[in-house]
Amino acid sequence: MTVMLRKALWDLRWTAFWFALGGAGYTLMVSLFFPVVREQSAQFNHLMASYPKGFLAAVGYTDITTFTGYLGTESLNLFWPIIVAVFATLAGASLVAKEVEDGTSEIWLSIPASRWRLLLAKMTALAVALLGVVVAGVLGVQLSAVLVGATVSATGLLALGAVMSAFLLVIAAYSGLLSSIFSSRGVASGIAFGITLASYVVWLVGGLSDQWRQLKNLSIFTAYTPQKALETGSIDATSLGIVVAITVVCVLASLLTFQRRDAI
Helix, strand or coil: CHHHHHHHHHHHHHHHHHHHHHHHHHHHHHHCCHHHHHHCHHHHHHHHCCCCHHHHHHCCCCCCCCHHHHHHHHHHCCHHHHHHHHHHHHHHHCCCHHHHHCCCHHHHHCCCCCHHHHHHHHHHHHHHHHHHHHHHHHHHHHHHHHHHCCCCCHHHHHHHHHHHHHHHHHHHHHHHHHHHHCCCHHHHHHHHHHHHHHHHHHHHHHHHCHHHHHHHHHCHHHCCCHHHHHHHCCCCHHHHHHHHHHHHHHHHHHHHHHHHCCCC
């Protein structure tokens, strides 16, 4: 299992690096415009007041006169998760299906270890890679604050890392489950993208009206509160716990499904 873990980490190294760099780099880039926005905050707020509430919610808009509000609007609430969710989905969907499509499944399964251990090693490697992406994202936020003269707390950064990690790991988990069921990366990733998009739409609709508020409980995005985490250093333990539970269930289901498959 250790050998498989090292190989899987090696295979993921450059993909994880570039997505980590892309997510953190985007955050750094947009943060450089914060001083300008802060100076013209009255004009920006007046302009945004003319937009529909639903549109502002969809793009993650909040008060951009504060550093955390600006960074949430321009990166953390929508654009950073889009960038890194692509990596989590594609990598998760490739866990088993890639071996099948590349014709290397027999070589992979010839390793003297049970199927579930082989898959667990690849899942562990992916989790490590995703945590590396999260660390890069958190460091990008810290560096952004330094560059523009803002202040963020250590507890805020830790809470931010927690919600980022839970978000990416649950996406990778259900993508991996789909990969263990289907033998096609296209099918697995397509369904996974659809689940993520549907979850976002449900969360968005739930936030538009009190009548639909309960819908937010059906979405993984309810636990993804990066701006609040950064501002207050706190997390919604219940929502985050549910997401973690979903992750664990998907991982266990993936291992069981792959172990019981007669052929791949």
